[in-house]
Amino acid sequence: MSPLLLRSSRRFFIRHPWQLGLTLLSIALGTAVMVAVDLANSAATRSFDRSIDVLSGPMSHEITAADGSIAEDVYRTLRLDRRLRRTLPLVEGRIEINGDSQEVVGTDPFALTGMDLGASAPSGLEGDTLRTLLTEPGGVVIPQSLARTLGIGKGDTLTATTNVGTARLRVLAITDPGPGSWLADRILADIATAQDVLGKPGSLSRIQLKLTDAEAAALDDSLPAALQLEAYQQKQATFAEMTEAFRVNLAAMSLLAVLVGVFLVYNTMTFAALQRRQAFAVMRMTGASGGQLFRLLLVEAGALGLIGSAIGVALGMALGQGLLVLVSRTISDLYVEISPTQIDLAPAMVLRSVAITLFAVLAATLVPARSVARAAPVIAERRSQQETGGRTPWLLLSAGVAGMLASLVLIALSGQSLVAGFSALFVFVVGYSLCIPPLMLALLRGCEPLPLFRRSIGRLALRGVQSSLSRTGLATVALAIAVSATVGVGLMTGSFRASVADWLDTTLGSDLYVSAAADSQGERRLDTAWLKAANNVPGVSDVSTGSNRDLQINGETVRALVLGAARHSARGFEFIGGNPEAARQQFSEGRALIVSEPLSYRQGISAGDRVRVRSVTSGNITLPVAGIYRDYSSSRGMVVLPRLLYERHWPDRDVSNLGISLAADARIDDVIGALQALAARLPGDAEVISNRAIRDSSLAIFDRTFVITDVLKVLVILVAFIGVFSALMALFLEKGREFAVLRATGMTPGQLQRLVLSQAALVGLLAGLLSVPLGGVLSEILIDVINRRSFGWTMQSHFFPAIALEAVLLSIVAALLAALYPTRRIGTASLRDRLAGL
């Protein structure tokens, strides 16, 4: 590359600092959003993986029980009869110390010997401590962090409140395990102490094992049905799989920011080429080849891309920390509890982001660079050729329509693939965006006869926009896409929320619910006296029971609700397809279970099918499916079993919650009072919640889930806004001379400012109007394709005029704001200076 050419481009950008700065900013923001989402996603996954790593330590598998309690004999059988030596019994639970809940883990330290644990052996179990763990009543080893919090030291005594009263614990040792150290991150006790303190004689919470694949397979085959063996790796894989849809959705949103950025780069580079048409013509005439100019533009774009993405990575790290909080909260709400950790910028991630940005920027520059390279030196000096582009509108329109059609075909052919769904979405956006310039032209022509545009300023504004379409067109496209994304996402969330609200109304058939608080095992069990007592409360007409279980359905652990329906079925289910009446009847007669929509979608289960279930009493059985019901409570899906059916195949009779219907004349507050009195009297903790409270908290979680969507939406708009701002500003600054002529022919500064603002408003209006249909289609794709493929949910789509109106206003405001600075300059610039340039 000739130094002369490079110098010329450097000088160009230095002389246009706003253009340079804003372009860099839009590239940086696009990259930043992408990096931030990437960081937050990977940190969230890693945080889960780490928590599993900490939990598993050097072990590979764990055995848990459906009801949370493993008979301790199982452990002896594993160790003595099956000769599985790398086996560890754990008793876990929570106690309260000074009002704070603390985790206790009890194990047999002697089980740890001979396991070749190496560096992963838990610290703090040496010598005297090991001995006193067994001999000292209430002896515990606590991590230093907790010791510091509690202000206690070795030899001190603690009083803890437990499920079964109070316990005196004696601190035998204080360990300083690294963060997330296996076993030693909690209050560690001998297994006997833990059973005593937690009130769990005879039972284990978990058995950890280190198994080979063959051992695991053999063990799995022979394990009693009430127990399940799971590989920790499998847990991590399941988490990754479970949250994948969510993470892909976020990544797609972040790519949208990049896409918008690409339009802006295209716009900037086209514009920068136009601005330098004379300089380029001169260069060509003084010997520079078309190829050199082509490369020059690519180098410029590459430099912009590199600098912009470097800033973007830095910005993204800051943004990522914030996003991580939102991502973690959403994953905790929807899937499993994770605690946000630090984001961790991996070199691969940086490279990927920079590469995507560079690729996008260079691709966006190809078209303007090629047209610069192809222009003959003479023609290069004329501008009209490039401004209007001849027959391009028809070309663009047909290419655009073809793109949109291709997108629909892709949707139809791609089955359940989420990535294909997003690809289709992007193809559709690109297709539509190709149509925007011709559509704008058409709209502008359509506006001509309108009275508003007959008057001088209106007509000038209209003509001005028409004539500069090649410059404003792309900015408009960018703005329209960004705005359409907000429309699409807004409509989708709105529809989703309305569907969830409807579903909550159907599902929450009871007026009040009594729910058992989780005990130290995380199990929810209501005292057996509850059912009768609740039935006897005046004003209660009906009581249904519910229990939450984890069942193995077709080899997969699935949440199950065991429902003991009252006389009037206390919970409503909206059946999808099939025969709802027949389904209801089969269910209430206890003949079949019902399957939620996401599970049916994922496993391909239909009404009338049978599912394989691992039961405790009857071993492996198959149960008929009465129907598929709408459910938004879990994207993993769940099943509901009538209690009659459950009790035939499982021995436990525990109830986790009651649904209470009120008599017509009952006063809800009185009933709540009576139930709360019961809760205070009966053993165990239970909470009385109204139908309304559940509905509100469910919707609150729903809204929280979409906070991150809103944040990303704002970021996309921000990128677009910067683009429009820079495009319009450059345009108006460029038009300085034209404006000077207008001033010279008698236009006042005020009139000129009004003209510029009208042009901006017109661009904004057009972008806004054009964004609405795209937004509508996007919301349909999001609802019917993306959501369905991500979560298995179907929902009613709703159109909210307010969201469309908001979009148009947003677009106009963005355009007007972008025009403010140039307008102010027009007002203050000296006429003579401007004309002197002529």
Add this chain to the structure above:
Amino acid sequence: MRGRITHLARLTALLLTVLFAACDNRTAEDSMAVGDALGGIAATGFARADSPRQFVFPGDHAAHPDFRNEWWYFTGNVEAPDGDRLGYQLTLFRIALAPGSPESQSAWATHQVWMGHVAVTDVATADHRHAERYARGAAGLAGQSMQPFRVWLEDWQIRGDADGSFPWTIDVDTGEFALQLTVDPVREVILQGDKGLSQKSAAPGNASYYYSITRLATRGEIRIDDSTRAVSGMSWLDREWSTSALGNDQAGWDWFSLQLDSGEDLMVYRLRKTDGSTDEHSAGAWVDAQGVSETLQASDFSLREERFWTSGSGRRYPVAWTLETGGRSPTLRIEALLDDQEMRTSVRYWEGAVRIEAAATGEHLGRGYLEMTGY
């Protein structure tokens, strides 16, 4: 009787050895410093061996949990049908971490901890394998029961008839190797020391209860890796329980259990003090062909190292000896059947099968076991 403290000394020194072995060779990650936990337990509150008692069999084969330490100690020399010689050792140790039992609802609660050492020597292939295990004496993981008679540490076990009478079976599988042996005494129980009270110093209570069966006919199977062989031969059982410990001035000992072809059995040990001298408590026992035993004082025998072997850990063990028995037998030359029979357990020591020859003529006189600690 000074001589009868052997096994008590063995365990105590094992535990003491931990303290100085810890720095260099103990594989801390394997044992999780369990050895430390088992040493230094205060004697207060435990029963003491302070006067002769009436031994009752098979009742006394059972555990005596009021005492701090106890063990069932088998060594044996056996032969495969093709003439290949093998040796084995199985010891189940019971150690009480504190007197009494804890107050608890939990089936896991206990003060009793069990340690197991097992080893097998295949002379033909010069192969010595060994393993170590720990378990708490609760929740069915380890313990001793009478109905049926059982001493077990997880799936390692010694099992007998319902009342504890012989024959017993030894069933141990480490995964790598396995012992399945039936042992049946061909000699009566020998009460060591003063009718089974083995006094180790002048202080009352500094003693153990100790008996041996010096010959048990043994047959069964030994598996090493995938090769299982039928074997038969002779074993030696030592049973001892106690509370008191030895002093700190002992560095280790060399212990011999010898079965002579002529029908006599000989047990001698030399206690080595930290200054290298022989402790005056060194002693032994001579059992004649009729099974009548006689105590040997330190002055009744003399031992001399003839050849040394240095292990990978740098320990230099004397693996060949000559033994003078004060004219009870010709001078014996005792040599390891395999030099490397080091027990690389949480406490390192050497324990292995030996051959016995006449020092003068080289004539084969018998078989035995040798244990050397504190090297």
